[in-house]
Amino acid sequence: MEVIEKWEEGLRMLPEGEAKRQKYILVERYLDEGRGACYLRNPQCAEIAQNALFHFAGQRYDLHAWCVMPNHVHTLFTPHTGWAWSEIAGSWRSFTAKQCNRALGRAGRFWQRDPFDRYIRDQEHFDKTLRYIENNPVKAKLCDKPEDWPWSSAYWRKKKGEESG
Numbered sequence: 001m002e003v004i005e006k007w008e009e010g011l012r013m014l015p016e017g018e019a020k021r022q023k024y025i026l027v028e029r030y031l032d033e034g035r036g037a038c039y040l041r042n043p044q045c046a047e048i049a050q051n052a053l054f055h056f057a058g059q060r061y062d063l064h065a066w067c068v069m070p071n072h073v074h075t076l077f078t079p080h081t082g083w084a085w086s087e088i089a090g091s092w093r094s095f096t097a098k099q100c101n102r103a104l105g106r107a108g109r110f111w112q113r114d115p116f117d118r119y120i121r122d123q124e125h126f127d128k129t130l131r132y133i134e135n136n137p138v139k140a141k142l143c144d145k146p147e148d149w150p151w152s153s154a155y156w157r158k159k160k161g162e163e164s165g
Contacts, residue, residue: 039110041070045100046151049073052096061088065130067137068151074133076126089115 014022040046049068053075057063060083065076073092079085097110120126130153137149146154 038070039100039104040068040073040151042100042104044103045096048099048103049092049096050151052092052099056088056091063153064126065133065153066151067133067149067153069136069140070142074136076120076129076133085117089117 008019008023012019040049046068050066053063053066053073057077059080061077061079063075063077065074067074075089075092077088079088093111093115101107101110120129134146134152134154137143137152138146143149146152147158149155
């Protein structure tokens with residue numbers, strides 16, 4: 001049985017909202033500890049994932065922030081009219097799974113079954129989410145500053161600023 005399924009089993013007795021909150025906390029801790037399959041630790045796979053985010057940015061969605069971690073990816077984006085969140089994320093997941101599996105010489109499921117998603121409520125929530133995403137590699141002790149992580153919007157924002165400055 002998968003780790004998440006074990007957690008869900010243990011959380012079944014809690015009210016639905018509390019169970020969902022506790023599951024989120026457990027998953028976040030697990031990922032930040034660098035546990036599970038860390039296929040994206042491979043720089044080639046991290047690059048594949050990041051480039052997939054760039055591919056339709058500006059056409060199908062506005063990409064505000066992202067961070068490719070060793071075992072998961074965070075994105076903050078706004079779908080354009082006519083594009084559903086699920087279509088966009090499904091496209092990323094399908095493409096990157098095939099390409100990364102090929103790069104790693106493996107087959108099988110690459111991503112966990114259910115992505116974690118949430119709607120942004122207001123500007124304060126947007127700003128907090130952006131900071132959380134960009135600070136994730138620092139929190140996981142992968143770098144000292146957000147802009148040091150090469151597979152993140154913080155890095156690209158700094159790089160763009162240096163090129164234009």
